[in-house]
Amino acid sequence: xxxxxxxxxxxxxxxxxxxxxxxxxxxxxxxxxxxxxxxxxxxxxxxxxxxxxxxxxxxxxxxxxxxxxxxxxxxxxxxxxxxxxxxxxxxxxxxxxxxxxxxxxxxxxxxxxxxxxxxxxxxxxxxxxxxxxxxxxxxxxxxxxxxxxxxxxxxxxxxxxxxxxxxxxxxxxxxxxxxxxxxxxxxxxxxxxxxxxxxxxxxxxxxxxxxxxxxxxxxxxxxxxxxxxxxxxxxxxxxxxxxxxxxxxxxxxxxxxxxxxxxxxxxxxxxxxxxxxxxxxxxxxxxxxxxxxxxxxxxxxxxxxxxxxxxxxxxxxxxxxxxxxxxxxxxxxxxxxxxxxxxxxxxxxxxxxxxxxxxxxxxxxxxxxxxxxxxxxxxxxxxxxxxxxxxxxxxxxxxxxxxxxxxxxxxxxxxxxxxxxxxxxxxxxxxxxxxxxxxxxxxxxxxxxxxxxxxxxxxxxxxxxxxxxxxxxxxxxxxxxx
Amino acid sequence: xxxxxxxxxxxxxxxxxxxxxxxxxxxxxxxxxxxxxxxxxxxxxxxxxxxxxxxxxxxxxxxxxxxxxxxxxxxxxxxxxxxxxxxxxxxxxxxxxxxxxxxxxxxxxxxxxxxxxxxxxxxxxxxxxxxxxxxxxxxxxxxxxxxxxxxxxxxxxxxxxxxxxxxxxxxxxxxxxxxxxxxxxxxxxxxxxxxxxxxxxxxxxxxxxxxxxxxxxxxxxxxxxxxxxxxxxxxxxxxxxxxxxxxxxx
Numbered sequence: 247x248x249x250x251x252x253x254x255x256x257x258x259x260x261x262x263x264x265x266x267x268x269x270x271x272x273x274x275x276x277x278x279x280x281x282x283x284x285x286x287x288x289x290x291x292x293x294x295x296x297x298x299x300x301x302x303x304x305x306x307x308x309x310x311x312x313x314x315x316x317x318x319x320x321x322x323x324x325x326x327x328x329x330x331x332x333x334x335x336x337x338x339x340x341x342x343x344x345x346x347x348x349x350x351x352x353x354x355x356x357x358x359x360x361x362x363x364x365x366x367x368x369x370x371x372x373x374x375x376x377x378x379x380x381x382x383x384x385x386x387x388x389x390x391x392x393x394x395x396x397x398x399x400x401x402x403x404x405x406x407x408x409x410x411x412x413x414x415x416x417x418x419x420x421x422x423x424x425x426x427x428x429x430x431x432x433x434x435x436x437x438x439x440x441x442x443x444x445x446x447x448x449x450x451x452x453x454x455x456x457x458x459x460x461x462x463x464x465x466x467x468x469x470x471x472x473x474x475x476x477x478x479x480x481x482x483x484x485x486x487x488x489x490x491x492x493x494x495x496x497x498x499x500x501x502x503x504x505x506x507x508x509x510x511x512x513x514x515x516x517x518x519x520x521x522x523x524x525x526x527x528x529x530x531x532x533x534x535x536x537x538x539x540x541x542x543x544x545x546x547x548x549x550x551x552x553x554x555x556x557x558x559x560x561x562x563x564x565x566x567x568x569x570x571x572x573x574x575x576x577x578x579x580x581x582x583x584x585x586x587x588x589x590x591x592x593x594x595x596x597x598x599x600x601x602x603x604x605x606x607x608x609x610x611x612x613x614x615x616x617x618x619x620x621x622x623x624x625x626x627x628x629x630x631x632x633x634x635x636x637x638x639x640x641x642x643x644x645x646x647x648x649x650x651x652x653x654x655x656x657x658x659x660x661x662x663x664x665x666x667x668x669x670x671x672x673x674x675x676x677x678x679x680x681x682x683x684x685x686x687x688x689x690x691x692x693x694x695x696x697x698x699x700x701x702x703x704x705x706x707x708x709x710x711x712x713x714x715x716x717x718x719x720x721x722x723x724x725x726x727x728x
Numbered sequence: 729x730x731x732x733x734x735x736x737x738x739x740x741x742x743x744x745x746x747x748x749x750x751x752x753x754x755x756x757x758x759x760x761x762x763x764x765x766x767x768x769x770x771x772x773x774x775x776x777x778x779x780x781x782x783x784x785x786x787x788x789x790x791x792x793x794x795x796x797x798x799x800x801x802x803x804x805x806x807x808x809x810x811x812x813x814x815x816x817x818x819x820x821x822x823x824x825x826x827x828x829x830x831x832x833x834x835x836x837x838x839x840x841x842x843x844x845x846x847x848x849x850x851x852x853x854x855x856x857x858x859x860x861x862x863x864x865x866x867x868x869x870x871x872x873x874x875x876x877x878x879x880x881x882x883x884x885x886x887x888x889x890x891x892x893x894x895x896x897x898x899x900x901x902x903x904x905x906x907x908x909x910x911x912x913x914x915x916x917x918x919x920x921x922x923x924x925x926x927x928x929x930x931x932x933x934x935x936x937x938x939x940x941x942x943x944x945x946x947x948x949x950x951x952x953x954x955x956x957x958x959x960x961x962x963x964x965x966x967x968x969x970x971x972x973x974x975x976x977x978x
Contacts, residue, residue, distance in 0.1 A: 679776075681818075685837065
């Protein structure tokens, strides 16, 4: 048998298309392209929204019109034409004539590798789920359990109808409409998203996952998520899916706001696997997300993210540590391959006394991709005894990719303790040969090395999610070698 | 077991092995000695299939099958094990996890199921006791922050776990203190059987006091220039390599 050389692998990588980039033409109710006040009103009307919501959107739109698209991130892309996008598309419906036999067998193989159930596969492929008993009963039991505890978990459009007082109070309180270009755009046009409220002292008995909401419509292009954890409560929230996300929208501008009141804790985990573009770097999703959490006294927020998809990622899940003794954590794995670009990191804003933050960022670059960590640790004048620990590690595969680290530190209080560690390493021939000699082939060796490198972050994910994320890392780097 | 005939290999444009012959039978221990730059480590790496080396002539047969065109992992699956002179580090991957992957990949190649966890644990316990390895050591990242002795002991531990047909120990004695040397050598001796073979590559005859070779070969300028028994190693220790060079030039 002839030897499978590095060149073969490189060739394979170059010819490896994103097999999941096809889209299915299904019945949808779509607005004509373009954005103006009439379109905003129409979206609001379509969603049957109260007047205050329409006004809020219009206000955001007017703010957005005055803003310029930011250029400071270390990414290069063709700017979207905002007048060439359609801002409303009704939830996709299942096609009753479609079965899994119509789905690309390679895609099914990928699902199999990820251990995704047949029902889930069908949902993701827009195939009507015929054996619904399981998922329906799970979802129903789930809703009942949550209801008994007074937990609210529903699409944000429903929450606007059913819990206007909560939405009105908290939406935009952490990420104001004026925050940035994409946040303003999202505020004007968001069509979907989740709302979650955990009452005082309640520990949410299960991981809240957007999966349970998928029945009620796919993920929107401009998603808006609002999680409010009242005093002393706890919630673990999972967003996204390890399966490749089917989406024809190029621009994604989501906003996520978390509010952790006194003594509350929120764990927010994300796996992002949007279409990254083809081997020439054409197509692919632009993922421009604003995620921010507000922590009151003794509150704690952990952001954990595994980013493997998108052509361009621009995302900084942040914590405003407003209350004394509050804690912010950010754990991130960002993988870029081919022509992907990621500029991601976090902001930890220390306002209260004895506030603590931890940042662990692992960047993995392969192909011709560029991977940047950008972080801000800001200690304000009143934040006595604030502490931060940051660790940013980069792993390079091959000699055509890049890893960059931009750590910003602003300390205005002399009692602050700030530590920053950074490493850059490369998967070397010697490492691969060592693994090969022990019977482990190159693909598997890379997976092993990457998993070892990412372990500190994978450990922070809920168990089941971690196993899936680990497989996802392997698949994302399949065919790349250092 | 292993039959190498007229092996020629180079790295970049430098000829290193220039027509090397050696035959190792099952149940035998062979020592290969020689001065720096003679090609000892090259031989080890070429047998294991390291890509940087180009084989320009000759054959490497393992149990009658020519392995010189196989990928390194395929040679490993066929039973070749190399104890590295400089074992590499893999941060975040524990010794246990690594050996587990290693064993299961080999089993997969042979069409076997993964080794059941219970059996794996039992084997790990046995072999770590054999090599006097602290169990805590097994949950550390592979070779990361290991002392020289720990790295070498870990190599032999992997060998014990994998039970290769042909084990090549490349300078396993370097960096070992006398106690570690004794433990490692004891381990190798206990693993020896009539069905496997060991090639010990070493600079000094010190290791050969513990692992007694059946044959000793002198590698010089890319060829085996002299073969003998254990006495040859003692002679080399006493007289150095110059007399061999002189003998060859005479």
